[in-house]
Amino acid sequence: MNAYLHRSEDRGHVKMGWLDTKHSFSFGNWYNPKYMGVSALRVINDDRIAAHNGFGTHPHDNMEILTCVLSGTISHRDSMGNERHITAGEWQLMSAGTGVQHSEINNGDEEVHMLQIWIQPNVRDAEPTYQQIQRDPNTAPNQWHLIVGPNDNAPMHIRQQAEVKAAVLETGHRLEVTATQAVNYVHVIRGEITIGEQTVKAGDALLFADNAVIEAKEDSQFIWFDLPKQ
Template sequence: MIRKIEMQNMGKSNLGWLRSIFHFSFAGYYNPNNMNFGVLRVINDDLIDQEEGFDTHPHKDMEIISYVVDGELTHADSMGNKRSLKRGQVQYMSAGTGVYHSEHNYGNEILRILQIWILPDKNGYTPHYGDYMFDWNLRKDKWLKIVSGQTGDAPIKINQDVNIYVLELDNEKEIELAVKKNRQAYLVQIEGESDINGVQLSPKDALEITEENILVKSNGVSHYLVIEMKLQD
């Protein structure tokens, strides 16, 4: 089963320096029928102006992944980490028992990131931070697995049974993705347009997929992110 979610129907926020699209209830956008998709709690598509960002604030008991679409993201946290990442690179943080962090745009263009929150398999983990500088070409016309659970094979491992993939698909190319029995997935059309099992997606649209294999056909160069996980009742 698949279900399209159009960008126009998602939550929105405009603080001037920050323009956000909320895939699920967040901040001033609250919809009791749209709180999560399985263990996926948040996807925020954020545009952040230069010299702006999220000042130091706390998190607890959440697995947090940031995927840089455009610009440069600078992270700092209470564990002593400070890093800057660019297009296609990924940072992750297990907030666990509690951590403070900040995220800013100190680059020379508007920053676009996908901010992803995943519920952990239990509370109380020791906080942890990491990042990975993926070669962009590793996702060209093939699924690049960037995140997995602790027993998985991705370079980034988090405390939940999920797999996160990214892909850049050239014009008129096709690729399959298997979403097996007792599994579900959430796909974000980051850039470009496509046809997925006969459903047309435009930039920033999304697709819920439950126990169904998909065939992705690109219309122009397209960029995707998929979060695949255990099916939740």
């Protein structure tokens, strides 16, 4: 299997007061020309946000912005009129389209741990939309949980020929990666897995084009991005 291992230690690490974040790809003040994204996947930010802090109101356009809350609760407000709380085990997809302003604030007393994921759309200047679901793979391990996709069978619709799936895999269990698109990118949140002959640990990601089998060396959680060729 031809594969490229993106190691956790190669991510950008930015710590500034209330925010401790690791960037899989170039973002903000951290730039590395080797890491500019994979296919339509442009951003994976592993954010830890201190209590009573967060991202104030700021704009986005023409980006599919997926938020996965791993612990704590983040409060969302946007110019579409949405005011929602996203708790651990929930996912939010904001299609920024022609433009939207939003804020993400940790109003609680504990740190929030979340992933912010940006995927470039295949339709520009569409009407902005907001979607949110509860889909915690910890409650049903050892299977794929579809989070977003381009078709009606997906719980949240994304403006791109891509699927995002999440899983928790218990030690010794296996899952198959059977791609519908051209590029697979598996990002490990916690634990340690093998994909083919590659060992992939927490914070690592593996880029590969073939179908494969994932085996958990310890209890693990990860996300699979099934992406188009670009």
